[in-house]
Amino acid sequence: ILNVEQSPQSLHVQEGDSTNFTCSFPSSNFYALHWYRWETAKSPEALFVMTLNGDEKKKGRISATLNTKEGYSYLYIKGSQPEDSATYLCAVNDYKLSFGAGTTVTVRA
Amino acid sequence: NAGVMQNPRHLVRRRGQEARLRCSPMKGHSHVYWYRQLPEEGLKFMVYLQKENIIDESGMPKERFSAEFPKEGPSILRIQQVVRGDSAAYFCASSPPWDRRGFGTEAFFGQGTRLTVV
Numbered sequence: 001i002l003n004v005e006q007s008p009q010s011l012h013v014q015e016g017d018s019t020n021f022t023c024s025f026p027s028s029n030f031y032a033l034h035w036y037r038w039e040t041a042k043s044p045e046a047l048f049v050m051t052l053n054g055d056e057k058k059k060g061r062i063s064a065t066l067n068t069k070e071g072y073s074y075l076y077i078k079g080s081q082p083e084d085s086a087t088y089l090c091a092v093n094d095y096k097l098s099f100g101a102g103t104t105v106t107v108r109a
Numbered sequence: 110n111a112g113v114m115q116n117p118r119h120l121v122r123r124r125g126q127e128a129r130l131r132c133s134p135m136k137g138h139s140h141v142y143w144y145r146q147l148p149e150e151g152l153k154f155m156v157y158l159q160k161e162n163i164i165d166e167s168g169m170p171k172e173r174f175s176a177e178f179p180k181e182g183p184s185i186l187r188i189q190q191v192v193r194g195d196s197a198a199y200f201c202a203s204s205p206p207w208d209r210r211g212f213g214t215e216a217f218f219g220q221g222t223r224l225t226v227v
Contacts, residue, residue, distance in 0.1 A: 034215065043113075043200065043218040044152075089152065096142060096165055097202070097216060101151035 002026055002092050006100035013080045013107050020076040021103040023090030027071035032093040035064055035075055038102065039086045047075075047088075080107045113138075113203050114183075115219035122191045122226050130186040130222045134203030140164075141184040142216065143176060146198040158184060159206070191226045198223045 005024045013019045025033070032051045036044035048057040053068040061078045077084050087104045091097040114133040122128050134141050143155040154168040158178040169176065173191075178184040188195055204216040 036218075043220045044202075046215040046217065049215055096154060096157045098154060099144070099152040 002094060002098040004090060004092050004098050004100040006088075006090055006103050008103060009101065010104040010106070013077075013084075013105060015080060015082060015107055015109050017080055018076065018078045019080060019105065020074050021088065021105075023073045023075070023100055025071050025073075025090075025092045027068060029094050030068050030071075030092065031095070033066055033073050034091045034093060034097060035073070036089040036091065037086045038089055044089060075103075077105070080105075082107045082109050113201060113217050113219035115199075115201055115222050117222060118220060120222055120224050122224065124192055124226055125190050128188040128191050128195070128224055128226075130188075130199050130201075130224070131183040132186070132201030132203075132219055133183040134201075135217055138203035138205055138217075140204050140206055141178050142202045142204075143184075143186050144200045144202070146200065146221075148197070152200065155186070188224075191224075193226050196224055196226045 007022050032049055034049050035047040037047050038044040048064045050066040055066040057064050063076045066073045075088055085107045087102040089099055089102045091099045113135055116131050139159050141158050144152040145155055146152050156169045156176045157165040160178055161180050173189045175187045198221045200218055200221045202216040202218045205214055
C-alpha cells in the first residue's frame with residue numbers, strides 16, 4: 001500500500017477566493033493518479049484521472065496538475081463557491097487505489 | 110446503467126454477531142475494491158478482488174474478516190464475531206480491469222454501508 005499524503009488536512013476559504021492543495025506520492029511505480037470529491041453522506045465522486053507527467057485536467061472551476069517525476073499533484077479551485085465545500089481525496093493507482101487522508105475544504109459565504 | 114450498489118446502507122449488529130455487506134459492481138466491471146473509513150479517518154484499503162479471485166488482501170485484518178466475489182452475484186465482505194472497533198463506514202468501488210493501457214479508467218464508488226456494533 002503506497003504512502004499518499006495530502007496537505008493541508010483542512011482549509012477555510014472565503015467565497016470568491018481561489019485555493020489549491022497538494023497530494024504527494026512515491027514517484028516510482030506510478031501508473032495513475034485519481035482525484036475524488038467526497039461530500040458528507042455521499043459516495044466519493046470521480047473528478048480526474050491523470051497518467052502522464054505534466055498532465056493538466058479541468059472541470060469547470062476545478063483543475064489539477066500532475067508531476068510524476070517529483071511525485072505531487074495540485075488541485076485548484078478558482079472562485080470558490082459554498083457548493084465546493086467537500087473533502088477532496090487523491091489516490092494513486094498501482095493497480096489498486098491507495099488514498100490520501102483528504103483535504104477538507106469549507107467555503108464561507 | 111446503474112451505479113455501484115451497496116446494501117444494506119445501515120447495519121446494526123451486537124458484539125459477537127456476524128455482519129455481511131454486499132456490493133454489486135457497475136455493469137461491465139469485473140473488479141471490486143473494499144475500503145473502510147473509521148471515525149475521523151480517511152479511506153483505508155482492505156481488499157481487491159476480481160471474479161472468483163482475491164488479487165490483494167493486504168489491507169484486510171488477519172482474523173474475522175473475509176471477502177469474496179463469486180462468479181454470479183455480488184461481492185460480499187463478511188465480518189465474523191464483530192467488536193465495537195469494527196464500527197465504521199465500508200465503501201466498495203468497482204472498475205474495469207486495470208493494466209498499463211487502461212490505468213486512465215475511473216473507479217466508481219457505492220454509497221457505503223455504515224456498520225454500528227452495539
